[in-house]
Amino acid sequence: MQKIRVAVVYGGRSSEHGVSVVSAGSVLRALDPQRYEVVPVGITPAGQWVLTDASPETLAISGRTLPEVEKGTAVVLNTDPSASRLVALEPGDAVRALGSVDVVFPVLHGRFGEDGTIQGLLEMAGVPYVGPGVFASAAAMDKEFTKRLLRDAGLDVGRFEVLRQGRPWSPVDLAHLGLPVFVKPARAGSSVGITRVTDAADLAAAVDTAFAHDSKVIVEAATVGREIECGVLEDADGVPQASVPAEIRLRPGHDWYDFDAKYLDDACDFDVPADLPPAVTESVRTTAVAAFDALDCAGLSRVDFFVTPDDRVVVNEVNTIPGFTPISMFPRMWAATGVDYPELVDRLVAAALRRAG
CATH class of the missing domain: 3.30.470.20 (ATP-grasp fold, B domain)
Known part of the structure; x- marks a missing residue:
């Protein structure tokens, strides 16, 4: 039986990079080598795609340190839908085709991973991928x-309000939500940038923290x-x-x-x-x-x-x-x-x- 060629794409440019790497280790461990030919593709925090030799054992939390995609052979995805190929960029700018990919398994969290962006890229390339499409992801x-x-x-x-960077707001606008509230970046995950606020005097600092991660912030009434x-x-x-x-x-x-x-x-x-x-x-x-x-x-x-x-x-x-x-x-x-x-x-x-x- 011909093996299914799966590109596991992980890492990425979001604040959830390390969590994505850990998730990828579990996925790589679960893919049966008798059924799948796995192509591990990491995305560095700077956004470079690299072909890695990652083994599941290296993609794990060490103490309190999350793993990171650091190096590998640079690769690009050919967005010609008739090709569906990964192309390796060898030292000296040589180009080597890695062959077609049957399916991409994106194990990417946060921005540029589960927000519809990579899904749109894969749609353009005509490559099947795991998970919801562009609209649902966004x-x-x-x-x-x-x-x-x-x-x-x-x-x-539940009840919520939305704040946009550069637009005036006041704690009075949020008073109807009561306290405590959760102040969150509107487009982030893994609890990054979130503050639980129990005192109205702390709202401004919490909003600033959330705005450091996103230009839009959502303030949610706490649900007991x-x-x-x-x-x-x-x-x-x-x-x-x-x-x-x-x-x-x-x-x-x-x-x-x-x-x-x-x-x-x-x-x-x-x-x-x-x-x-x-x-x-x-x-x-x-x-x-x-x-x-x-x-x-x-x-x-x-x-x-x-x-x-x-x-x-x-x-x-x-x-x-x-x-x-x-x-x-x-x-x-x-x-x-x-x-x-x-x-x-x-x-x-x-x-x-x-x-x-």
């Missing part, structure tokens, strides 16, 4: 438009509730199915699920599946699929929720390229649903090839 990356589309679909997204996540994955017929939900429980010492709590500290307990009443579990799963459809997603997504004490299900975010690290919830939820990591990767690659016809 819409899910922008928290303002995620919330507007979900709200239009009748889903509960349990943090619940649910994975969505297309079945063999392209129908989205929901995983069992999971709950993230913070240990003492962390007020919220920030970057350090997610990736560097042993700060959380995870209940997979979440201990929810059956009716609430069903509501979470149904809403996850509804959110997937509202943003016109494809392949996969992870939908994050708050479940309030009165069992109100509030959508927080939709992630079109969820984490694939060893502790990431998306693969863990699907494992608990009966789809182990290698099968999960197989299904994602199959879905990408199916959409390409």
Whole structure:
């Protein structure tokens, strides 16, 4: 059987570069070498594409240090859709074709990765790829438009306000949200640039922190509730199915699920599946699929929720390229649903090839 040639693209120019590298290590480990010929392509923080010799063992967190794409043979993607080829740029400006690519598995988080940009590049090149398309990726990356589309679909997204750089704003404009609030860059992930504000006097500093990462900031009213996540994955017929939900429980010492709590500290307990009443579990799963459809997603997504004490299900975010690290919830939820990591990767690659016809 001829192997499927998969280019795993990881790293990138966003603040989530290191998390992407760790996720790629898990994906590379899961791709069966009997079925796939894997081409690891790293993108450096400066944006250079390089062919790497990365092994899964080198793409891991060391202590509190995240790995980084540093070097390799420079490569470019031929955007002629009749070619679908990677081209290596050898020393001395020599050019060497690396052959066609059957499918790209983008393991990229944040800007230039899950915001529709690389998806548009791959569409131009005519290369099938894992995950949602240009529109869904861009819409899910922008928290303002995620919330507007979900709200239009009748889903509960909580209260929020949007601030734009260079436009005047005042704490009075945000007073109706109450306290605490979460101040976030509108188009970033992994909790980068987010501040939990409990005192109105701290709002300006929090907004400045968020503006350092994005020209648009979203301020969200805090929702008191349990943090619940649910994975969505297309079945063999392209129908989205929901995983069992999971709950993230913070240990003492962390007020919220920030970057350090997610990736560097042993700060959380995870209940997979979440201990929810059956009716609430069903509501979470149904809403996850509804959110997937509202943003016109494809392949996969992870939908994050708050479940309030009165069992109100509030959508927080939709992630079109969820984490694939060893502790990431998306693969863990699907494992608990009966789809182990290698099968999960197989299904994602199959879905990408199916959409390409």
